[in-house]
């Protein structure tokens with residue numbers, strides 16, 4: 668399952684950060700999900716919960732933010748943001764977009780104890 672492997676990656680990072688700060692427990696996790704990641708929020712929450720089991724982050728509160736993907740429109744020559752696959756340019760409706768990123772899961776902030 669894709670969600671689960673992403674969660675394990677995020678948790679490895681969270682564990683490192685927690686260790687660096689000498690935290691006993693992670694109480695809150697803020698994740699930023701790229702809008703083009705094809706990951707469903709409910710699936711991610713479920714995967715995160717099970718990936719956390721037995722780690723410092725067990726029982727932590729998960730805050731999830733979806734971030735639009737930055738793109739460049741060749742048609743109107745503007746930097747825009749798109750929030751789903753196949754979406755046109757929000758300015759001109761064109762589909763000649765060069766998308767950069769927007770498909771990743773990032774740890775944005777942690778609350779440690």
Ligand SMILES: [Zn+2]
Pocket residue numbers: 740741742743744745756757758759760761
């Ligand atoms: Zn455009």
